[in-house]
Amino acid sequence: MGKYYITTAIAYTSRKPHIGNSYEIVLTDAIARFRRLQGHDVFFLTGTDEHGQKIEEYAQKAGVTPKEYVDKVAAEIRGICDLLNTTYDKFIRTTDDYHEKAVQNIFKKLYEQGDIYKSVYKGHYCVPCESFFTDSQLVDGKCPDCGGEARDTSEEAYFFKLSKYQKQLEEHIEKHPDFIYPESRKNEMLNNFIRPGLQDLCVSRSSFKWGIPVPIDEGHVIYVWIDALSNYITALGYDPYDECGDLYKKYWPADVHIIGKDIIRFHTIYWPIMLMALGEPLPEKVYGHPWLLFGTDKMSKSKGNVIYADDLIEVFGVDAVRYYLLSEMPHANDGSITYESMIERYNSDLANTIGNLVSRTVAMVNKYFDGTLPCNTCSEPIDDEFKATILSALPAVEKAFDEFKIANAAEAVLNVAKRSNKYIDETYPWLLAKEEDKKDRLSTVLYNLVESIRILAVLLKPFIPATSDKILAAINTDIDDYESIKTFGAIPAGSSVATCEPLFARIDAQKFIDELIAKNEAQQEKEKKVIEGLAPISIDEFAKVELRVAKVKACEPIKKAKKLLKLTLDDGSGEDRTVASGIAQWYKPDDLIGRNVIVVANLQPATLCGVESKGMILAGGEDEVKVIFVDDIEVGTKIR
């Protein structure tokens, strides 16, 4: 068994991580634990991505320095990784000094060999929004945010010659069909990005400061690509100019990068090209896992289906959360997560199948034999099929892990417990116990069960490590190596079991949901009172708002906009006024034509989906929006 280097994407420290990040690290941890169990020398890397404009802004809002800000969030993220009982070997932060130094050297080297060059980044700048836009971002040549003029501008920046390596990358991907996984992603990358031709990549910014400085040019910072992606090698002590550390020599190239499907492009195009330019080997595989979504319904607090990782852990415990994430997530499609399905899986798989199996078996050994089984020699033909089924789990689990189908692996493990429960019904131990001359048979049956439970516990290690340890303690064994579960019968005859507390207490789903809803409602109530009411304004300030009654002359949906209706209003001024309003979900054009509404007449115009909107009409409501109609007030009347 050789080395195995596995990584997660590094988490962006803009805010507290959501369940999606948690899924990724649990997934990666399960794989890392499984490979260790197999005997691989595993190095498991995770960490945080801490630079960029967004963080600069968040820090400013919070009134702290960027460094103070990321220190806090990085600690939170690391806390959640620990809470989830993940066994990362290193936690890298892109603000670590060795990383910053190595990144600067990487940049310098690429610049010196001509793969990075200085050029001009052309774009458009909107002064009021203080934002840059490319040609394609502009809407009708105007600022997509405010609809104002965006003036042509340009700034100096550094570019990375992706185009130079395009051919080489294409060849690599074709020669290594497993490089991008699952395969559907491979074609997506080749067809959409690589074959049409790669644009050189802008790798520096001068519009913000919070980043690693470009070593040869003080006004610029290194943009996210080179900074973040290179964490996979800097964490191992890579340096383009220096002797690389032992870790690097030992573990690089990575066996797999585990990432979300949204960043596949960066990991299968930019990253390999960077490595090619540096003359370093490429990772074996990039696995883009699917997303974890919240529920099937729309997210709604009152329904109790908004879900956070640490809340879940608090209620269900770490292993239940780990098991749920690993077993519920499909391999290719996005998975959804709800309290209902969580409880269902918890009760049926963990409490009923696994927990109860251990409980009833240990109880029988204690009850019938005082905890010590005298023999395991009285076999019957029915045992053979049982043992064969138990042993067949391992190859199935191996295959599933090889294919990154972790939910399938979990299912194969669960089958060990299911088959064992069935074996109890097949052998009637409670009847054997009533006949004195069946003691040997009874002992053998229980021995087989204890052994299958041991195999189950070992197989559960990657998924629910703490529970696995509890089970091993309950059957009083420390034989938990990979070899020992390839054959049946590692537990010596005459060994004893301990006792065990229930591993997972059943949860009453209805009661749980009711309590949750009550809790959420209470919290919402609280939040409402805080939010309610803005700061008082004077009558003069109110007078700055011009409200006028207007008649809807015409109305039509705006193409390409789901929510917008375009209204043509007669506001008494003699000129038609066009207003876009986000009420398409609730009103059809015919509902509005001919009716009088109140329009905010002196609102600054804005362009929405290509329509210039001058003003807005008054409407209110949360889930269902109602327009305020004033059919009995004359058109043009000012509202006070």
Place this chain on the structure above:
RNA sequence: CGCGGGGUGGAGCAGUCGGUAGCUCGUCGGGCUCAUAACCCGGAGGUCAAAGGUUCAAGUCCUUUCCCCGCAACCA
């Protein structure tokens, strides 16, 4: 035609290279009493979104249509 993912028994999902439609939960009936109202067995329930095509054979391949869900763009 903005990008993407989907429509398979009541719910959630598998279904490889086309070859008898499976799994979990629920439900109904039965069994059992070692165990956490758990465990085991059996039944019911599907024209695989629709139409057309290719084929000896289509959930699977091709074409068209309908419907959901994310993302993007806007709820001025």
